[in-house]
Amino acid sequence: MTLQPRIPGLRLLARAATGLTYPLAPADYLLPFTQGSARIEAVTKPAPGVVTLTLRPRQRLVHRAGQFVRVGVDIDGVRHTRCYSVSSPPERTDGRFTITVKAIAGGRVSTYLAERVEVGERLWVDAPSGDFVLPEMLPERLLFIAAGSGITPIMSMLASLDARAAMPDVVLIHAASTEPDLIFAAELAALAARHPSLHLHRVLSRDGGRLTRERLAALCPDWSQRETWACGPEGLLAWLEDHWQGAGVGARLHVERFRPRWTSNLSGEAGRVSFRRSGCVVPSRGDRSVLELAEASGLAPAHGCRMGICHGCTATLKSGRVRDLRNGQTFGDEGDRVQICVCAPVGDVEIEL
Amino acid sequence: MTAYTHLSPAEIEAFGRELDAIRDEVKASLGARDAAYIRRLIRIQRMLDLSGRALLFAGVLPPAWLAGTALLSVAKILENMEIGHNVMHAQWDWMRDPKIHSSTWEWDTACPAAQWKHSHNYMHHTYTNVVGMDRDVGYGILRMSPKQRWRVWNLGQPVYNAWLAILFQYGVALHDVEFDRVVQGKKTWREAWTQLKAIARKTSRQTLKDYVLFPVLAGPFFAYVFAGNLTANLVRNLWAYAIIFCGHFPAGAHTFEPEAVANETRGHWYLRQLLGSCNIRGGKLFHILSGNLSHQIEHHLFPDLPSNRYAEIAPRVQALCAKYGLPYNSASFTRQFGTTLWRVLRLSLPGGQSLEPAPA
Numbered sequence A: 001m002t003l004q005p006r007i008p009g010l011r012l013l014a015r016a017a018t019g020l021t022y023p024l025a026p027a028d029y030l031l032p033f034t035q036g037s038a039r040i041e042a043v044t045k046p047a048p049g050v051v052t053l054t055l056r057p058r059q060r061l062v063h064r065a066g067q068f069v070r071v072g073v074d075i076d077g078v079r080h081t082r083c084y085s086v087s088s089p090p091e092r093t094d095g096r097f098t099i100t101v102k103a104i105a106g107g108r109v110s111t112y113l114a115e116r117v118e119v120g121e122r123l124w125v126d127a128p129s130g131d132f133v134l135p136e137m138l139p140e141r142l143l144f145i146a147a148g149s150g151i152t153p154i155m156s157m158l159a160s161l162d163a164r165a166a167m168p169d170v171v172l173i174h175a176a177s178t179e180p181d182l183i184f185a186a187e188l189a190a191l192a193a194r195h196p197s198l199h200l201h202r203v204l205s206r207d208g209g210r211l212t213r214e215r216l217a218a219l220c221p222d223w224s225q226r227e228t229w230a231c232g233p234e235g236l237l238a239w240l241e242d243h244w245q246g247a248g249v250g251a252r253l254h255v256e257r258f259r260p261r262w263t264s265n266l267s268g269e270a271g272r273v274s275f276r277r278s279g280c281v282v283p284s285r286g287d288r289s290v291l292e293l294a295e296a297s298g299l300a301p302a303h304g305c306r307m308g309i310c311h312g313c314t315a316t317l318k319s320g321r322v323r324d325l326r327n328g329q330t331f332g333d334e335g336d337r338v339q340i341c342v343c344a345p346v347g348d349v350e351i352e353l
Numbered sequence B: 001m002t003a004y005t006h007l008s009p010a011e012i013e014a015f016g017r018e019l020d021a022i023r024d025e026v027k028a029s030l031g032a033r034d035a036a037y038i039r040r041l042i043r044i045q046r047m048l049d050l051s052g053r054a055l056l057f058a059g060v061l062p063p064a065w066l067a068g069t070a071l072l073s074v075a076k077i078l079e080n081m082e083i084g085h086n087v088m089h090a091q092w093d094w095m096r097d098p099k100i101h102s103s104t105w106e107w108d109t110a111c112p113a114a115q116w117k118h119s120h121n122y123m124h125h126t127y128t129n130v131v132g133m134d135r136d137v138g139y140g141i142l143r144m145s146p147k148q149r150w151r152v153w154n155l156g157q158p159v160y161n162a163w164l165a166i167l168f169q170y171g172v173a174l175h176d177v178e179f180d181r182v183v184q185g186k187k188t189w190r191e192a193w194t195q196l197k198a199i200a201r202k203t204s205r206q207t208l209k210d211y212v213l214f215p216v217l218a219g220p221f222f223a224y225v226f227a228g229n230l231t232a233n234l235v236r237n238l239w240a241y242a243i244i245f246c247g248h249f250p251a252g253a254h255t256f257e258p259e260a261v262a263n264e265t266r267g268h269w270y271l272r273q274l275l276g277s278c279n280i281r282g283g284k285l286f287h288i289l290s291g292n293l294s295h296q297i298e299h300h301l302f303p304d305l306p307s308n309r310y311a312e313i314a315p316r317v318q319a320l321c322a323k324y325g326l327p328y329n330s331a332s333f334t335r336q337f338g339t340t341l342w343r344v345l346r347l348s349l350p351g352g353q354s355l356e357p358a359p360a
């Protein structure tokens, strides 16, 4: 956080303030008195196991419909960060925005947000990002395909089109397992009632309503001519990509994935370690530390004691899991700082080295 | 290699495994309570800092000057010791708070964090009390172990020692430059120069803050703020010096030959940490003000466990020492500091082998 005053005299003041709080920035000096960058103002349950949090950020959030924010939450003292699409439109004027989270069985953050948070709690929210957005020049005909919690970025897009009174010819295929699981069903129905050009189709998989070629062709015969935005589980997205590519219109399909595609088999110990910065990939049997593997392949990562004491070797984990050779425990979240001298890869691992 | 102990290699490894078990247990139990501790401490530190500096603006009034200087001294001590030192040890990295993280913390002292993390976390904590490897054994200017060769200029070390205490933050800052190794050609001037530039940059910003900007802000009361800041820095220097020197040099502390660390196992490393470290007894506030370095033994066994846990670990470590027949060097501040000063005096003269404790 930096001070960016617009008045010239204030700039001098900001410089002086930085000198006074050195070695900290003035904002960091005061940071301990604030608990997070966004306050939870309301908690609602739009569907079973789903929660919508209304957040008021300290600094106004500027996002494009479809983008996501990284949300940090302290659970048992540990900061966990996950991405959540902003489900409210950028046109919202009360300085608040919403995220909508579906609890995943065994999911650390989603179940915490869905079951434990309360109004007044603060979360760490950073600047929005993502390129799952509508172009400036709207196409004439659009197709949205959303399944489960994948409706969230699309809800923001539709609400934005509504707010701008610019609803083109839109087909929305909204999928969930049962009727009550359809998130934002009421809001979408209201939108469809207001905009005759918005065509809403529900697909309920419990009733045998999986999206198939035939089903798609029936609901939206001109699908291959529509610019399409899709968000949902991996199985659906992979199928859509195949189908669109098969029809030679792969470039018209824009997808948002909520989780990375699996690249490794989780039970196996052996795998490949990618050192991202140096672009080097080496096989691993899972029994040597990341540091040793890096050195064996000619890299020279910074380190100190080589026995897990000094933290001189920590590197950022980009994907995969590692095993702490000292106690055999495996762990790993994207962004974890790993002591590479005492951690061995478990299966495929990407590390910032 | 194990001349310093009566334990067999198997016993040493068993001792190490028991310490590992304590470490794993504490690590697994870290949670919201610990996170609240460090966050609260940082808030208290900021409030002490702010109120100390505010009071110094009214420094013409002697009680305000005294109170302001005292608060600022305590704030600087907390920032450097219980907060900065421990955060940079990665004790709080488990919280994954990017603002309370070893990779991002910069502290309110002359020494740049990056250099300190090398000389302290790596050199000192890995090679604790190994003569010729751990630079904390005399900071390159004092003879602190009878294993170090006596030279004529050691005669002056009571004086150097006093200056080191007074200017401690600059001593710490220059620590990692390793002038002696540069002179011996073991390190290049270029490397040293890069480090010196970083130190100069940081020191000048620190000087600007404490001796120019804050005093100028006080206008006519410039001198009071200047003197208050100078005193607070001095108090912090003396305190940090005293606590840190009590960590490894009181009577009974072992020093080691470089051979001791060749092919050292984790068990041996634990043992050497224990034998080379000394605790200071005291109350809760004393422990916090010492950055919990009063639990130097626990800190050296578990340098990356949060310092607020050392007090509860200490009795367990002590019991383990009793079980293995190992010493646990813990005494009052007077005893630890007194015998440390005695060591400085005694080793200014040749010999001093009698300071070497018997094998543990």
Ligand SMILES: Cc1cc2nc3c(=O)[nH]c(=O)nc-3n(C[C@H](O)[C@H](O)[C@H](O)COP(=O)(O)OP(=O)(O)OC[C@H]3O[C@@H](n4cnc5c(N)ncnc54)[C@H](O)[C@@H]3O)c2cc1C
Pocket (backbone or CB within 6 Å): A068, A082, A083, A084, A085, A086, A100, A101, A102, A103, A104, A105, A106, A107, A108, A109, A110, A111, A130, A149, A152, A153, A256, A257, A258, A259
């Ligand atoms: C760009 C982006 C936008 C996102 N937007 C949203 C959103 O708007 N709403 C929302 O609810 N989520 C969204 N997510 C997903 C979200 O970031 C989390 O991954 C999700 O909440 C699970 O986190 P967790 O901590 O509960 O699970 P974890 O504790 O991380 O994982 C627990 C288990 O669940 C599995 N798992 C993880 N994610 C999923 C998943 N999506 N489906 C099934 N199993 C899973 C894991 O493999 C693991 O086995 C988005 C993700 C991305 C990348």
Ligand code: FES
Pocket (backbone or CB within 6 Å): A303, A304, A305, A306, A307, A308, A309, A310, A311, A312, A313, A314, A339, A340, A341, A342
């Ligand atoms: S090199 Fe020291 S922790 Fe890894």
